[in-house]
Amino acid sequence: NYVFTSESVSEGHPDKVCDRISDAIVDLFLGHDPQSRVAVETLATTNHVTLAGEVRCRETITPEMLEQTARAAIKDIGYEQDGFHWKNARVDVLVHSQSADIAMGVDAAGNKDEGAGDQGIMFGYACRETAALMPAPIFYAHGILKSLAEARHSGAAPQLGPDAKSQVSLRYENGRPVGATSVVVSTQHAEGLDQEAVREIVRPHVLNVLPAGWMCPESEFYVNPTGRFVIGGPDGDAGLTGRKIIVDTYGGAAPHGGGAFSGKDPTKVDRSAAYAARYLAKNVVGAELADRCTIQVAYAIG
Incomplete structure (x- = not known):
């Protein structure tokens, strides 16, 4: 019996903005050449975005294409x-060709x-705590922010901004989650x-995402604990690519092996091997060969 906590961040969180831009650039390169090599990091701060990394493409x-891709992601x-x-944000592009020494390997x-x-080392994991075969705390933390984002984009919650974070603590009894603390x-x-x-805007999204009867006590329901969150993103x-690796897994x-996913083509095994290991772990649990499965x-290099 124990309590376990996981956090999630929204698409507008500064680090996630950077992940999104880096992955949009991966998509740009792979769309022009499926054999592209891409390792691009993004830094974001007040009205300023910097792109840096190494690429290779047959086209x-x-x-200018990189800059427009970044702007489209932010929009x-x-x-x-x-x-x-x-x-209006300034976008600096500091991207150069992939190292010949790395390419050789x-x-x-x-x-x-x-x-x-x-x-490097990579991990895949699956368990039976949710239908998605994901641990329950991160699953519900993601769900709350997804619900808020859908309401913001649809116009149902125009008072909300893009930047948000969630954190869910669940009580486990005999190794199974039974409710939020x-x-x-x-x-x-x-x-x-x-x-x-803001609390009353957020409340129905939490209630709708958590299973019936799982809502925490009112005294443990914290919304904007500082009292104000107008300046965000x-x-x-400042935001950086690859700084939310636990949220991503x-x-x-x-x-966790320590490697980030975003901004990397599939030859970067931090990404592709972690995806493959997750796929295999899901199949082990989905086939009822285990209640939980970790694969490393x-x-x-090469």
């Missing part, structure tokens, strides 16, 4: 604020298969909205 991808998230605006040639882009939601909001008003806190319920793989 010409110009800095889709919904940032049109004084401190961070898809149209990765590329298939002659009798050599395509090699791993780096050494506390729920924390911080969400960016329009000027003039007080803490209690990269204007409120299992919320701390399983081991390890690579040498």
